[in-house]
Amino acid sequence: MTVLIAVAFVLLAGGAGCFLFRLFRGPSVADRVIALDGLLMTVTCGIMVEVTREESITSLDTVLVVALAAFVGTGVLARYVERRADESEDA
């Protein structure tokens, strides 16, 4: 069990590294929004694995908060991208 959880953490760290690469490099704003969303999903998964490792549900509510923040952030940033498109069409 401990080995499997360690493997899961390593895999999640790899995924977070990939998302971070896209967050810094991503050519457009939308790429960065995608990377940020994926990074927050990775954080959600990481907290759930950590809760399983500790076997205490103290930090389990954080998962809900992070998931909700990821959704709200994606929605707001999508509005931002769209509004910028309108302004550039007007200009």
Place this chain on the structure above:
Amino acid sequence: MDIVAGVLMVFGSGLVLLAGVGVVRSWGIYARMHSAAKAPTLGILAIAVGLAVAVRSTTALVTALLVVVLQLVTGPVGTHLLGRAVYRRMRPQLDGIDELARDESDAT
């Protein structure tokens, strides 16, 4: 039971890693959205099931269920919002039939 939970966690984490690799390696914003939207949803689902299996308490079960439902409901909505925004911004890069432009011109 713990082995089942561990295998589910490794499976879900592998899916998240796969999504990360897809986001880095894919060409174009739509391909990146494709890999970033679908794989982590199943990954979160698998990890939540593993958590509910490993931590046997009602609170953990309910929270894991809430996380899964929240992810399944909000994931497609967020991706759709972003996809529409990207589409309106990068329309010239598309090829083929422009179905949204056709529907919007019909609606107005």
